[in-house]
Amino acid sequence: MAKIAVVTDSSAYLPNSALAGLDVSVIPLWLLWDEDRFRDGVDIDPATFYRRLAQSKTLPTTSQPSPDEFATHFQSVSAQADAIVSVLVSSQISGTIASAQAARLQLPELTIQIVDSLSCSMGLGLMVLAAARAAKAGGSLDDVVGAAQEMCDKMHLLFAVDTLEYLHRGGRISGVKRMVGTALKIKPILHFREGRIEQLSQARTKRKALTHMLDIAEERLGGKGMAEVAVLDVDASDEGDAFAELVQERFAPPIMHRSGVSPVVGAHVGPGTIGMAFCAAS
Numbered sequence: 001m002a003k004i005a006v007v008t009d010s011s012a013y014l015p016n017s018a019l020a021g022l023d024v025s026v027i028p029l030w031l032l033w034d035e036d037r038f039r040d041g042v043d044i045d046p047a048t049f050y051r052r053l054a055q056s057k058t059l060p061t062t063s064q065p066s067p068d069e070f071a072t073h074f075q076s077v078s079a080q081a082d083a084i085v086s087v088l089v090s091s092q093i094s095g096t097i098a099s100a101q102a103a104r105l106q107l108p109e110l111t112i113q114i115v116d117s118l119s120c121s122m123g124l125g126l127m128v129l130a131a132a133r134a135a136k137a138g139g140s141l142d143d144v145v146g147a148a149q150e151m152c153d154k155m156h157l158l159f160a161v162d163t164l165e166y167l168h169r170g171g172r173i174s175g176v177k178r179m180v181g182t183a184l185k186i187k188p189i190l191h192f193r194e195g196r197i198e199q200l201s202q203a204r205t206k207r208k209a210l211t212h213m214l215d216i217a218e219e220r221l222g223g224k225g226m227a228e229v230a231v232l233d234v235d236a237s238d239e240g241d242a243f244a245e246l247v248q249e250r251f252a253p254p255i256m257h258r259s260g261v262s263p264v265v266g267a268h269v270g271p272g273t274i275g276m277a278f279c280a281a282s
Contacts, residue, residue: 004135004144005081007073009065009096010040011089012125013262018230022132027073029089029096029264033060040264049263050235050271059166062264064096070103074112083111085135085144087128090118092195113141115148118195121261122230122277123157151279156220158200159232159275160189160209166270167197189213210243210274214250217278221251224280230257234266234273243274253278 008014010028028039033052038044040062053059065073077084091097097116104112115131117124127148134147161167167190187209189201201216203209217226231247233240237260244258261269 002082002140003080004139004141005077005084006128006132006135006144007077007084007086008124008128009088010042010262011094011096011120011265012128013041013121013232013259013265014125014128015257015259018125018129018257018259019132022129022136024128024132025073025077027065027070029065029094029262030063031060031264031267032063034058038263040262044263046235046260046263046266049266053266053271060263060267062094062267064094064099067099067102067106070100071106074103074107074110078107078110083113083141085113085115085131085141085148087115087117087124087131087148089120089124090192090195091116092118093120093197111141113145115145115152116195117148117152119152119155119157119192119277121157121159121265121275122232122257122259123155123192125230125257125259126155126228126277126279127151154279155277156191156217156279157275157277158189158191158213158216159269159273160187160203160206160213161269162187162206162272163270164188166268189216206239206272206274210246213274213276214246217247217276218250221278221280226251226253227279227281228255228257229253229276229278230259232259232261232275232277234261234269235271236274239272240274243276247276251278 031038130151131148231244
């Protein structure tokens with residue numbers, strides 16, 4: 001039976017509890033800050049990152065792994081696998097997919113399938129978990145790719161940010177949206193649409209934004225139960241825990257993950273962000 005390896009990038013930031021018994025390899029993205037270069041989740045952890053962010057006069061930027069870095073990673077993983085399925089952050093907000101594709105061209109002897117998640121954080125994470133479960137069950141290459149793509153089709157990622165400033169500085173939203181949001185002091189609810197971050201709704205307070213996010217989730221479930229959910233926070237664990245309790249009370253999902261986000265994602269959405277990635281029961 002062929003062994004299929006699953007590779008993702010560090011923006012997924014999967015909690016260890018979700019990975020129990022699964023084999024997932026992670027390639028780190030890069031965080032660039034003044035004269036420093038950090039491998040996401042390797043050279044800098046979230047606690048250290050947010051302490052520095054609070055004190056810094058400059059904001060970090062981020063970068064994808066190079067094709068050569070991907071090639072080295074793929075070669076290492078292939079030593080214990082017959083084929084690789086690499087599920088990665090949306091190509092619409094990162095050059096990570098392009099680097100992986102360039103690396104694949106350098107390695108014609110390897111079987112590598114690359115899946116564009118059109119998402120990030122635990123939106124990507126749910127796809128990675130679906131692929132890893134299929135691989136663990138002995139699925140074929142097509143089975144593993146299909147599991148990731150099926151989750152992509154039915155998964156939703158919603159998140160409420162305290163400010164649009166970080167997304168604006170990172171080039172993920174327009175300056176007009178940032179200025180309007182700041183002037184009105186609104187709390188935007190955002191989602192991914194065709195791989196891009198777009199504003200979905202807004203509220204005057206954080207509490208109302210989180211309540212509205214639950215309402216949007218219920219609408220998107222379309223009367224079905226919630227099969228799996230990940231609740232995430234950005235340097236706001238108490239608020240994230242409280243929101244997770246609300247999700248549990250309202251939807252009673254059989255599988256719930258509780259996660260932070262990696263520094264490379266936190267650099268773009270900013271502290272105080274609360275989100276949820278979920279899918280409906282079949």
